[in-house]
Amino acid sequence: MKFLNSLKNVFKFIFCYTLPLTAIVLAVSLMAAQNARAALGISAQIDRTELEITDNLYLTVTISGDSASVPEPTIPPMSNFNAYSSGRSQSISIMNGRITTSVSFTYILTPRFIGRQKIPAISAFNGREKAITSEIEVTVTKSGAAAGTAQGSPPQHQGAAGRAAAPKAADTLIFLKAETDRRTAYPGQQINLLIRFYTAVPLTSNPQYLPPAYKNLIFEDLPPVRNGEVTIKDIRYSFSEIKTALFGLSPGPASISPASVIAQLQSNEHIDPFDPNFFQKFFSMNGSQGATKELKTENLTLNILPLPDGAPLSFTGAVGNYTIAAELDRNRVKTGEAVNLSVTVSGTGSLTTVTAPKLSELMGFKVFDTMSSLDINKKNDIISGKKVFTTVIVPRSEGPIRIPQIKFAFFDPEVKTYREVETKPLELNVEKGDSDAKNFNFTQPGTQVVSATGSDIRYVSDKAKAPVIIRAAGVLFGMAWWLNLLPVAALLFSLLFSNIQSFRLRNPQIFRFRQAKAAAGKDISRAETELKADRLKEAVSVLYDSFMEYLSDKTGGKISALTTRQARELIKDRFPLMDEYHLEEIKSFWEQLEMFHFSPSSLTAQNAKDLITRYTVLLERLEKEFKKK
Amino acid sequence: MSMLSLKGSGFTVHGSGFKSDFPVSLYPIPYTLILSCLLFLCAFSLPALAYDKNELAELNDMYKNGKYQEALDGYLKMTQSESENPYTFYNAGNAYFRLNRPGFAVLYYAKAFKLLPRDPDMRANLDYALKQTGQALVPDGVPKALHYVYYLLSDLELKALAIIFFWLACFAGALRALAGEKLKEELKTAPYATAAACLFFLLWIGVRDSSPFTNGAVAAAPATLLSGPGEKFKANATLPEARLVKILDEGDEEYYEIGLPGEGIKGWVKKTDLQKI
Numbered sequence: 001m002k003f004l005n006s007l008k009n010v011f012k013f014i015f016c017y018t019l020p021l022t023a024i025v026l027a028v029s030l031m032a033a034q035n036a037r038a039a040l041g042i043s044a045q046i047d048r049t050e051l052e053i054t055d056n057l058y059l060t061v062t063i064s065g066d067s068a069s070v071p072e073p074t075i076p077p078m079s080n081f082n083a084y085s086s087g088r089s090q091s092i093s094i095m096n097g098r099i100t101t102s103v104s105f106t107y108i109l110t111p112r113f114i115g116r117q118k119i120p121a122i123s124a125f126n127g128r129e130k131a132i133t134s135e136i137e138v139t140v141t142k143s144g145a146a147a148g149t150a151q152g153s154p155p156q157h158q159g160a161a162g163r164a165a166a167p168k169a170a171d172t173l174i175f176l177k178a179e180t181d182r183r184t185a186y187p188g189q190q191i192n193l194l195i196r197f198y199t200a201v202p203l204t205s206n207p208q209y210l211p212p213a214y215k216n217l218i219f220e221d222l223p224p225v226r227n228g229e230v231t232i233k234d235i236r237y238s239f240s241e242i243k244t245a246l247f248g249l250s251p252g253p254a255s256i257s258p259a260s261v262i263a264q265l266q267s268n269e270h271i272d273p274f275d276p277n278f279f280q281k282f283f284s285m286n287g288s289q290g291a292t293k294e295l296k297t298e299n300l301t302l303n304i305l306p307l308p309d310g311a312p313l314s315f316t317g318a319v320g321n322y323t324i325a326a327e328l329d330r331n332r333v334k335t336g337e338a339v340n341l342s343v344t345v346s347g348t349g350s351l352t353t354v355t356a357p358k359l360s361e362l363m364g365f366k367v368f369d370t371m372s373s374l375d376i377n378k379k380n381d382i383i384s385g386k387k388v389f390t391t392v393i394v395p396r397s398e399g400p401i402r403i404p405q406i407k408f409a410f411f412d413p414e415v416k417t418y419r420e421v422e423t424k425p426l427e428l429n430v431e432k433g434d435s436d437a438k439n440f441n442f443t444q445p446g447t448q449v450v451s452a453t454g455s456d457i458r459y460v461s462d463k464a465k466a467p468v469i470i471r472a473a474g475v476l477f478g479m480a481w482w483l484n485l486l487p488v489a490a491l492l493f494s495l496l497f498s499n500i501q502s503f504r505l506r507n508p509q510i511f512r513f514r515q516a517k518a519a520a521g522k523d524i525s526r527a528e529t530e531l532k533a534d535r536l537k538e539a540v541s542v543l544y545d546s547f548m549e550y551l552s553d554k555t556g557g558k559i560s561a562l563t564t565r566q567a568r569e570l571i572k573d574r575f576p577l578m579d580e581y582h583l584e585e586i587k588s589f590w591e592q593l594e595m596f597h598f599s600p601s602s603l604t605a606q607n608a609k610d611l612i613t614r615y616t617v618l619l620e621r622l623e624k625e626f627k628k629k
Numbered sequence: 630m631s632m633l634s635l636k637g638s639g640f641t642v643h644g645s646g647f648k649s650d651f652p653v654s655l656y657p658i659p660y661t662l663i664l665s666c667l668l669f670l671c672a673f674s675l676p677a678l679a680y681d682k683n684e685l686a687e688l689n690d691m692y693k694n695g696k697y698q699e700a701l702d703g704y705l706k707m708t709q710s711e712s713e714n715p716y717t718f719y720n721a722g723n724a725y726f727r728l729n730r731p732g733f734a735v736l737y738y739a740k741a742f743k744l745l746p747r748d749p750d751m752r753a754n755l756d757y758a759l760k761q762t763g764q765a766l767v768p769d770g771v772p773k774a775l776h777y778v779y780y781l782l783s784d785l786e787l788k789a790l791a792i793i794f795f796w797l798a799c800f801a802g803a804l805r806a807l808a809g810e811k812l813k814e815e816l817k818t819a820p821y822a823t824a825a826a827c828l829f830f831l832l833w834i835g836v837r838d839s840s841p842f843t844n845g846a847v848a849a850a851p852a853t854l855l856s857g858p859g860e861k862f863k864a865n866a867t868l869p870e871a872r873l874v875k876i877l878d879e880g881d882e883e884y885y886e887i888g889l890p891g892e893g894i895k896g897w898v899k900k901t902d903l904q905k906i
Binding site: 455456457458459460461462463464465466467469470471472473474476477479484487488490491493494495497498 | 700719724792799
């Protein structure tokens with residue numbers, strides 16, 4: 001019965017307490033997970049849903065998140081479109097330490113086929129969350145010009161093309177060429193790579209473009225693809241070209257590996273390559289057969305030059321042509337409240353690699369993390385834009401505070417010199433606040449797992465002094481060795497002294513016997529003092545007590561309690577070798593002392609003086625007698 | 630007759646001319662504190678041996694900017710002026726590491742480790758440098774925690790602690806000898822406890838004597854291990870650069886007798902081929 005009750009209690013505990021608690025914990029965890037999941041967002045928009053085959057489609061992918069950096073979107077392989085990156089634009093807002101970031105990536109899509117086409121789902125993954133768009137449907141129609149041409153008169157250039165193309169070898173009628181606008185550049189200086197595909201023969205399907213790989217270079221696409229016609233050695237070609245902006249990373253050689261185009265040549269000419277819409281036509285073809293031809297560019301090498309000496313202190317590696325501006329999100333604040341200091345670097349150059357300008361000493365501020373946002377545009381095939389570095393600063397003291405100029409230096413490759421620009425100083429009025437600065441950071445604590453990608457030694461130390469304990473140990477160990485004998489000596493002395501004391505306590509008579517004369521000598525001095533002060537009675541009393549004490553110390557008995565006869569017997573008993581003369585002297589002196597001590601009326605100064613003299617002489621004699629023991 | 634009385638905060642020994650006052654409240658712990666304070670005062674009263682902090686910042690900037698050789702020259706100069714500062718050795722070790730000289734990197738990390746073995750950065754870099762040369766700071770099979778405790782204190786600190794407890798044991802013994810009955814009872818265990826502590830640290834020093842960092846050396850370059858102290862003896866092995874060895878005997882003018890505990894080998898190596906830690 002007792003066991004059943006216990007079991008009942010256990011179940012009651014589980015159902016009434018443990019399970020609800022577990023449910024609450026799980027619910028809270030799920031809610032937290034939901035909140036965390038909502039941090040990353042993605043959306044995709046196109047500028048229109050219907051376009052002609054000759055047009056370009058602008059696709060904007062916007063990724064938002066609650067951290068300083070958001071991931072780039074993953075554009076899946078698209079067989080029905082050629083996609084080129086066109087730029088990016090970023091905005092960041094910080095409110096009470098909470099960050100919201102939104103980055104828009106723009107792509108130019110060129111359609112390959114006529115009909116209803118789908119842009120597949122685009123995703124973004126930040127290492128813990130994945131966001132995904134839905135598919136977008138686009139209708140691609142024939143261009144009006146193409147339709148007219150197809151339905152009306154034959155192509156104007158067909159005859160010319162036929163005449164020119166017929167006797168030539170295939171290699172001269174279709175080829176790929178890559179060239180750069182410069183072969184030497186400074187790190188970060190823009191180099192434009194042009195890859196142009198020429199053809200004077202019809203193609204049966206859309207050529208596949210495989211971009212080159214780059215070494216010691218970073219790149220940015222420069223869309224859109226341009227088409228045109230050109231005559232080379234009496235042959236008229238249609239060409240299609242794409243540009244890419246390159247930036248050297250570090251001094252030394254850089255290389256561009258071959259780019260490739262895989263094209264299908266048509267055996268029967270159905271399409272005139274000199275048709276203005278040649279590319280769109282062959283892109284719109286389906287199921288045509290022909291010979292496959294792979295075209296490659298040559299390997300290109302570039303020389304990245306070292307930057308010249310003489311860089312200003314504020315130089316952090318930026319190359320290009322920039323301006324700088326700074327602003328605060330407000331100019332009146334309380335101590336402990338956060339202010340956003342935004343430093344904007346704008347201009348042309350590789351903004352991706354531009355790092356934050358060095359902030360001068362911000363006295364009176366607590367400075368937190370800096371984060372950056374980047375806007376890039378590619379107008380006229382030049383990479384330009386702005387990069388905004390936002391730093392949260394928290395004033396610690398009240399009053400007007402001036403934020404000094406922030407300097408930013410860069411190397412201008414056009415004039416081959418370093419230039420330095422600076423912001424205007426900023427003013428901030430700080431009022432007294434309620435609390436100290438809170439901590440702000442731009443990371444999401446505990447949400448990302450750090451995975452080691454390498455290892456290295458730890459950095460140098462900036463500690464100038466050895467720890468105190470080591471210095472103290474050094475001083476102690478550096479002491480002269482013989483100093484360590486001091487505690488030993490102290491110990492030995494203490495032990496010796498302790499033993500003496502112990503012996504003294506165990507044998508007090510010996511010490512009394514030895515020190516009796518010294519004590520009596522002191523008493524004589526006291527008696528003389530009393531005599532000089534004309535206190536005769538006191539002088540005799542001192543002598544009497546002293547004599548009794550002396551005899552007691554020597555004999556070990558209480559002499560004052562004895563009669564002279566008993567005292568004599570005691571002395572004789574203890575010191576049998578003492579002669580009778582001295583025993584009589586003791587008796588005589590004792591009686592004389594007693595007489596003056598107990599009947600002081602007859603005492604004169606001379607008597608007292610004689611007593612002192614007699615006592616002194618007697619002591620000397622008795623000392624010798626007592627040693628006869 | 631002598632007698633001892635306790636009055637208030639002191640005791641007095643009366644009789645036969647001996648009279649002395651000691652505060653009864655003096656226990657061994659306050660003595661320890663007082664002695665420690667004196668030691669720290671000694672440390673603080675040292676002349677300003679520490680080098681200029683700006684100079685260190687300059688050297689660290691050189692290191693940061695990749696001027697490792699210039700930084701190293703400065704760090705080495707500092708090690709000469711402050712032979713008890715572990716951070717200078719550590720920084721020099723870093724510069725040697727960056728200059729791809731693992732032998733000297735291990736040597737200087739080991740010197741730093743010998744002075745401050747519980748510093749996590751020094752442990753990490755020494756371990757890293759040793760692993761780069763096929764060695765390890767913590768031998769196989771030894772628990773890390775045990776190794777950490779074993780090297781919690783430097784040789785210098787162990788010796789200083791042994792000295793401190795030796796002094797304390799002597800003073801506690803002396804005080805107990807002079808004390809009265811009550812104080813003597815209170816101090817009953819103090820001399821033995823401090824003497825035991827002294828012995829404990831002496832024992833620790835003795836055990837640590839087998840450590841390669843206590844009397845060890847590093848091969849700054851590949852060296853030949855001979856079977857005797859001279860060229861005419863057969864070469865038994867070749868020590869790779871950065872190999873940590875234990876010096877067994879340095880009596881010979883030209884050769885160290887060394888041991889390689891891991892391999893169970895011992896032999897002689899030219900003194901010029903090894904750098905003492």
